Amino acid sequence: xxxxxxxxxxxxxxxxxxxxxxxxFLIIKKFLYKPVRKVLQQRQNEIDTIYKEANDAKETAIxxxxxxxxxxxxxxxxxDTIISDATSKANIRKNAILSEAKQTAEGIIRQAExxxxxxxxxxxxxxxxxxxxxxxxxxxxILEREIKMDDHKELIDSFVENLGxx
Amino acid sequence: xxxxxxxxxxxxxxxxxxxxxxxxxxxxxxxxxxxxxxxGISVTGAKIYFEISMPFQNLLITESQINSxxxxxxxxxxxxxxxxxxxxxxxxxxxxxxxWIVEKTDNLVKGNMGEYFMAFSPFIxxxxxLSAFSxxxxxxxxxxxxxxxxxxxxxxxxxxxxITYYKSKCGPWVYIKSFGDPVTLLAPxxxxxxxxxxxxxxxxxYGNVLSGSVISVLLAAGLQGLSSMVLxxxxxxxxxxxxxxxxxxxxxxxxxxxxxxxxxxxxxxMLTMLYVSGAFPMEEYFKRKKKKQTKAMSN
Numbered sequence: 001x002x003x004x005x006x007x008x009x010x011x012x013x014x015x016x017x018x019x020x021x022x023x024x025f026l027i028i029k030k031f032l033y034k035p036v037r038k039v040l041q042q043r044q045n046e047i048d049t050i051y052k053e054a055n056d057a058k059e060t061a062i063x064x065x066x067x068x069x070x071x072x073x074x075x076x077x078x079x080d081t082i083i084s085d086a087t088s089k090a091n092i093r094k095n096a097i098l099s100e101a102k103q104t105a106e107g108i109i110r111q112a113e114x115x116x117x118x119x120x121x122x123x124x125x126x127x128x129x130x131x132x133x134x135x136x137x138x139x140x141x142i143l144e145r146e147i148k149m150d151d152h153k154e155l156i157d158s159f160v161e162n163l164g165x166x
Numbered sequence: 167x168x169x170x171x172x173x174x175x176x177x178x179x180x181x182x183x184x185x186x187x188x189x190x191x192x193x194x195x196x197x198x199x200x201x202x203x204x205x206g207i208s209v210t211g212a213k214i215y216f217e218i219s220m221p222f223q224n225l226l227i228t229e230s231q232i233n234s235x236x237x238x239x240x241x242x243x244x245x246x247x248x249x250x251x252x253x254x255x256x257x258x259x260x261x262x263x264x265x266w267i268v269e270k271t272d273n274l275v276k277g278n279m280g281e282y283f284m285a286f287s288p289f290i291x292x293x294x295x296l297s298a299f300s301x302x303x304x305x306x307x308x309x310x311x312x313x314x315x316x317x318x319x320x321x322x323x324x325x326x327x328x329i330t331y332y333k334s335k336c337g338p339w340v341y342i343k344s345f346g347d348p349v350t351l352l353a354p355x356x357x358x359x360x361x362x363x364x365x366x367x368x369x370x371x372y373g374n375v376l377s378g379s380v381i382s383v384l385l386a387a388g389l390q391g392l393s394s395m396v397l398x399x400x401x402x403x404x405x406x407x408x409x410x411x412x413x414x415x416x417x418x419x420x421x422x423x424x425x426x427x428x429x430x431x432x433x434x435x436m437l438t439m440l441y442v443s444g445a446f447p448m449e450e451y452f453k454r455k456k457k458k459q460t461k462a463m464s465n
Contacts (some may be wrong), residue, residue, distance in 0.1 A: 002230055004211030006376065010316050012225035017234065017311075017320025024238050024296050029288035031245040036268040039261075042254045096453050 132156050175251060182250060185243030189236035193308050209380050211312055230314035237299045237311070267291065278436065279443035283386065288438070293435045301375055301427025307420070312430070313376040315368060322364035322371075323436045329363065332446040336454055340447065367437055374430045379424030386415055 135156050136149070200213070212228035219225075248264035271291045275283060276296035297312060304310040311317045345356040393408035 002214045004226070004314075006209060006211050006212060007315055008211060009319070010226055011222055011223050013228070013231065013314075013316035014320040014323060016225075016231055017317040018324050020234050020238060020317075021292060021296060021321050021324055024241060025289045025292040027238070027242050028245055028292045028295065031242065032249060032264060033268055033288045033291070035249040036264050039252050039254055040265065040268070046254060105209075 128157075128160050131160055173219065173406075175461060177248070179250060180245040182243050186240050186247065189239045189305060190303070190308075193233060193236050193303075194306055197308055209383055212309055212311075228314070229309040230311040230317050233309060234296070234300060234311045234317060237303060241295050241299060274435075275439065278439040280448075282446075282448065283439075283443055286442070290435050290439060293438060294431050297321075297371070297431035297434055298428050301431065304379065304422065304423050308374055310379070310427070312371060312427070313379055315372045318372040318434075319364075319368040321434070322368035325367060325441065326364035328442050329445040332442055336447055336450050340450065344447075345382075363441060367434060371430045371434050374426055378426050382415060382419065382422060385418060386411060389414060 132153060136152060139152065212230040214226050214228050215232065216227050217224050218227065248260050250260075251258075252261050252264065268287075268291075271294070272284070273289045275287045275290055279286060299319070300311045302310075304313075329407075330341075333344060345353045345360070347356070388409045390408045393410040397407075397409055
């Protein structure tokens with residue numbers, strides 16, 4: 001079998017080798033770089049989505065936390081206002097009750113005073129009558145004479161009056 | 167996507183592995199069948215399988231063409247095997263290797279040429295793969311296509327075409343003017359250096375690989391002679407066995423075939439990247455592009 005010389009230039013062989021390299025470039029591009037790049041791109045996309053989701057979740061969590069913090073603070077304030085409201089209402093009510101009780105007590109006291117006054121007056125009148133009667137009877141017995149009832153009564157009345165005033 | 171470990175998947179895998187192995191096996195078998203023991207020391211070019219008559223020069227289909235094609239088929243099989251069953255969540259060794267190759271060449275191109283030339287990544291990968299595997303094929307005792315000037319010359323001419331394309335991207339006038347740089351007096355020298363680029367690239371690669379194989383042949387012959395001289399007194403068959411040929415050529419083969427082959431592939435790829443990116447007047451190009459855009463906008 002014939003062999004080439006160590007150095008021999010053949011245009012067609014050069015062309016074939018040139019085309020070979022271009023062909024292999026296309027083959028490698030299509031069968032190695034394209035699928036690998038696709039996979040790398042997909043992976044990158046997946047990573048990006050996961051990162052985005054994580055960031056979103058974090059943001060949501062932070063906003064939720066702020067919301068609930070705000071809510072908690074509001075609730076505290078609300079509780080405070082409720083308590084203070086209740087306290088002031090209770091105070092008002094207490095004062096009302098107290099004043100009412102005072103009034104009632106005063107009324108009762110006044111009533112009692114009036115009653116006592118009335119009793120006293122009644123008793124006074126009764127005593128007066130009694131005294132008059134008694135003194136009349138006593139005087140009748142002592143004098144044993146006929147006395148004009150009206151004159152005596154007047155006399156004794158003025159006497160008793162003077163007694164009471166003293 | 168196919169189910170992992172399904173029978174279909176395994177069969178496709180097996181076929182792809184066959185696609186990688188069979189071309190090399192066929193070449194080895196053909197080589198063994200057609201091998202004629204050389205008389206003494208002979209350094210020859212590729213074997214001519216057949217001849218096709220063409221204008222200018224007859225097309226010779228030689229060992230280097232056949233071997234290149236077989237290497238290309240093997241590389242295609244390798245690519246298909248590496249990307250077979252590739253997926254976002256799948257993590258196995260071959261996907262790691264495929265991603266490693268893509269990322270490494272991407273980084274290499276980005277580092278040496280810049281973002282603008284990212285489309286060159288598969289081309290650089292192709293140069294590296296074809297050159298390295300063509301050189302490494304001689305580990306099987308086959309003729310490596312890179313020790314043929316025509317093969318490497320074709321690649322160098324493709325690089326030259328790319329250089330010229332990128333140099334003249336700002337228009338032919340800028341391209342012609344670039345030869346008068348820095349002074350018009352140097353134009354002839356610039357033209358010579360321009361033409362010398364692909365020639366030097368081709369000869370560097372081809373010369374390194376060929377010299378390696380020539381040294382291997384010389385060394386093997388020398389060791390055979392030395393062996394028969396030193397150990398020829400041994401009785402019978404023992405005296406005929408070239409004991410010194412055991413081991414020593416293997417060590418040198420690691421340098422000349424494996425290291426030199428890979429290194430030359432890397433150098434060729436590096437030079438391609440540097441020449442092409444260096445030839446492209448990027449600032450000038452973008453300046454012109456911007457100018458054109460503003461002109462179009464104003465119109």
